[in-house]
Amino acid sequence: MKIIKPTPLGVLTRPHRAAGSEHLGVAIPMMVTLGETPRLVSESELWDTVGAELAGFPLDAALPKPRAEFLLSARAYGRYCDHTNTCRVGIRFAGVEKALLVSGERRWAGSAPSAAEPFESLAIDWPLAFGGAGYADNPRGRGFHGVSANSERSQQQLSQPLPNVEYPAERLRGPGQIVTPGSFTPIAADWPQRRALYGALDAQWRESDCPGFPCSMDTRYFNIAPTDQQFPALDAMPDGAAYRIVHMHPEQPVITGALPPLRARCFLQRQSEDTLAEIPMRLTTVWFIPHRERAVMIFHGIAGIREFDAQDVACLLLGAELSGEPRSAADYRRTFDRRMDRKHGALHALRDQDLVPPALLITADDASTDATSHDALERNLQQRARQQIERARAAGLAPGAFDAAPTQPPRIDQLAEFVEQQERIAQEQRAALEEKQREIEARHAASGMGKRVNPPTTRRGPPALSRDGAASRRADRKKDPSHLEIDADKKLRETYRHAVQYQEAAPRLDTAAGRVLQERVAAAHARGESLAGWDLTGADLSRMSLRGATLSGALLESADLSDTDLTGAVLGNAVLARATLVRTAFARTDLTGANLSLAQCDGTDFSDAVLDRALFENTRFERCRLTRASVQRTQFRDCRFLSTDFSEATLSDLAFIEQTFDTVDFSRASIRKLAFIQCTLTRVAFASADIAGFGFVETVASGIRFDGAILRKACFVKESVLDNADFSQAQLSEVNLRQVRAHGANFSGARIDQCDFSDARMRLADLRAAKIADSHLVRTDLSGANLVRADLMGASMRRAVLHGANFREANLFRADFAEAAIDDTTQFDGAYLDQANFHPFAKAAA
Structure with a gap:
């Protein structure tokens, strides 16, 4: 579900079942300042304040409240106490008034409370109100001692502190007295005041409403405030309700003001639909935090949905407006379209004024x-x-x-218009330049000069540097001013190494020059000399033995290294772009940071090589060996892999985008953070690989093998295809396979923990003897699947399609089959079905 909203607004959603159908509850909290000029504050401040001030209470459950109500997360301050160290606190809001007394610490002094001790500040909350263990209406409180025949225990209870927060008319006067607990905070869901409203979890509930709310529930259960903070006759607060808060601010004895007359707007777009349906919103809850001079206004709405988890909802659009200045649905539609725009949507998201009154925005x-x-x-x-x-x-x-002319940078909320304006200007300038070019070419043609020919501007090969790298081995830089030339040399080499693939190819050396250079290389290597930094561009070094050679930083663009033995060589930061590497031996070679873009790798041996941070762009790998190679933070762009062996390699921090893999083996590899995005994988194997951090995005990998693999924290998303994939005997943990297509996939004997198969299409899948724990198969299509002897204890299979599925001898203890599509062809022979849930049954298709 996508959320479009201005930055000050929060959002809470709650899909739930009630009255036999599915609903989406929506709550829109917005925090405003208290005082004469209220303003909206940021959502980040909203949640920071809620986390710090609500004493563990959730802000809201996003469920429809039948009555308006208000709450306070507040403190009393000793500076306002009278001579008895007692402070009167109170609030008058929208015509409802409530007062409490807060006193310092007291205990029983005989049969009467002791004098209250002074205090600086105290929370006005249930733990300091009347109650205690055994008192159902407030088990968290203090002062309730129950009935005990044990005099020693009774004496111990009498030594416990007395309530600090009380109603003025119901103060605790003596032991054994019962008074009404007083607080401004929510009533817990399991306290009898609310629990009595919940309704019965009876047969009707199990058959029709489970796991939602029972039909017999009184919806006042959703109201969480004490009853003297509710408005029985109102389902929404009046616009601009006034408030007066007394003695709940450390410096201001009284805070007065009125809430801004805000209305919340909420629009819902369903999957596969273009229309926006409005959800009516009501201001049902106000939560005051006086010492922060803040209040949270919470608007509630509810919409019918088809799916129990709101999977059918594509987007929510939220906004706020002044009650006297409503915006039309067409205005909201325009804002929605702008923010959904792929090109400028992110910039329009900075325009809060499109969805909230600008006058109410507060600066950061x-x-x-x-x-x-x-x-x-x-x-x-x-x-x-x-x-x-x-x-x-x-x-x-x-x-x-x-x-x-003075210049003024655009404000952040003006960036969208500014960028669009600059694009228009740039487009006009391009059009003018193109027109001017056409005019010039027309004049050239008319003058008989023909079409103007531009001089060549592209360059080939490396920059003009010493071919043997001697410049980089000059005397002490501190004594030789030529160190500036050395710096320039290094920078030019570095630029060339990263960008060589974008310039025209360097030519091969002619036969004579190539032979001379080959002889120099052979002689230097025979003497054990370093070849680091040598310019060997276009050289023919084929069939040479350069085992153990030091060629770091060497320039080998367009070089022919066919059948060359570079075993154990060092080629860190070397340039091998466009090199011919047919049957080249790079075993145990260090290629860290090297550029092998556009290289021809056919039969190349990279086994045990180090390819960390190397660059491969438009490189073709065919019949290559990378067994046990280290491939970490390496860049692969527009590459193609054919019959390539990565078995037992170490791969990490890699992303393959729009690349092709055919007959590639990653078996027994150690993989950390690997992603395939819009790739095609054919006959690819990760058998027995150890994988942590793995992503498939819009990738087709039919027949892929993960048999015996360990797969942790992986995702297969965005219409990825895993038809006939083999996960047999694999261990899957925290793997997301939502919406994946995996018809005929084999998960037999797999250990599957905390995985999500929701909305996956897995017809004829094989899950025999698979152990599936804490996993979701919601709406999963398992038609014809084989789940014989599978362990599905506690599995969530709500609304799964199970026609023809075989659960014979499976462990289905506490499995949830609510609304699952089950027919006469679904087999449960010998299955363990204790506490399995099949209610409510799936509705018959219309």
Whole structure:
């Protein structure tokens, strides 16, 4: 579900079942400042404040409340106490008034409470109200001692502290007295005040409403405030309700004001539909936090949905407006379309004013600081410009020669318009330039000169450097000023190494020059000399033995290394772009950071080589061996892999995008963070591989093998295809296979833990003897699947399609088959079905 909203608004959603059908509850919390001029604050402040101030209470359950209500997360302050160290706190809001007394610590002094001790501040919450163990209406409180025949225990109970928070008319006067607990905070769901409203979990509930709310439930259960903070006659707060809060701020004895007259708007778009349906929203809850001078306004709405987990909901659009200034549905539709735009949607998301009244927006806490520093910098630059203009004028230049219009960077909420304007300007300038070019070419043609020919601008080969790298071995840099040339040499080499594949190919050396260079290389290697940094561009080094050679940083673009033995060589940061590497031996070779783009790798042996941080762009691998190679943070772009062996290799931090793999073996490899995005994999095997962090996105991998593999924290998403895949005897943990297509896949004997197969299509899949724990198969199509002797204890298979599925002798203890599609062809012979749930049954197709 995608959420489109302005930054000040939060959102909570709750799919739930009630009255035999599915619903989506939506709550939109927005935090406002208290006082004469209320403003909306950021969502980040909302959640930070909620986490710090709500004492563990959830902000809201996103369930429809039949009554409006208010709550307070508040403190009483000793500075407002009278001579008895007692403080009266209270609130009057929308016509409802409530007061409580807060006193310091007290205990029984005989049969009467002791004098209250002074206090600085105390939370007005249930733990400090009347109650305690055994008192159902407030088991978290203090002062309730129950009935005990044990005098020692009774004496111990009497020594416990008395309630600090009380109703003025019901103060605790003596032991054994029962008073009404007082607080401004929510009532727990399991306390009798609310539990009595829940309804009965009877046969009707099991057959029709499970696991939702029973039909016999009184919806007042969703109201969480004490009854004296509810509005029985109102299902929504009135616009701009006034409040008066007394003695619950450390510095302000009284806080008065009115809530902003805000309305929430919410629109829902369903999957495969274009229309936006509005969900009516009501302001049902206000949660005051007086000492923070904040209040959270919570709007509720509810919509009917088809799927129990709201999978059929594609998007929610949220907004807020002043009650007297409503926006049309067409305005919201335009905003929706702008924010869904692939090109500029992210920029339009910065425009809060499209979805919330600009007058209510509050600036970020550090905005003033940033603005001040920005203004100071701008003033300094303008002052310097004026000084330079004055000097220019003194030198006799024209007074207006250096005048420039003041510039102002766009605000963040103006970026969308600014970028669109700049694109229009750029498009107009391109059109003007193209027109000018056509005019020039027409004049050339008319003058008889023909079409203008541009001089060649592309370059080939490496930059003009010493061919043997001697420049890099000059005398001490501190004594030789030529170190500047060395720096330039290094920078040019580095640039060339990264970008060689984007320039025209360097030519091969002619036969004579190639023979001379080959002899020099052979002689230097025979003497044990380093070949690091040598320029061997276009050289023919085929069939040579360069075992153990040091060629780091060497330039070997377009070189022929066919049948060359480079076993154990060092080629770190070397350039091998466009090199011919047919049957080249790179076994145990260090190719860290090397560029092998556009290289021809046919029969190349990279076994035990180090390819970390190397670059392969438009490289073709055919019949190559990379067994036990280290391939970490390596870049592969537009490559093709045919009959390539990565078995037992170490691969990490790799992403393959739009690349093809045919007959590639990753068996027994150690893999960390590997992604295939829009790739095609044919006859690819990860058998017995150890994998942690693995992603398939829009990738087709029919017949892929993971048999015996260990697969942790993986995802196969966005219409990935795993038809006939083999996961037999594999161990899968925290794997996401939602919506994947895996018809005929083999999971026999697999150990599957905390995995999600929801909405997957797995017809004729083989899950024999698979152990599936804490996993979801919601709406999974398992038609004709074989689950004989599978362990599905506690599995969630709600609305799964199970026509023809075979669960013979399977462990289905506490499995959930609610609304699953089951018919006469579904087999449960010998299955263990204790506490398995089949209610509610699937509805007959219309």
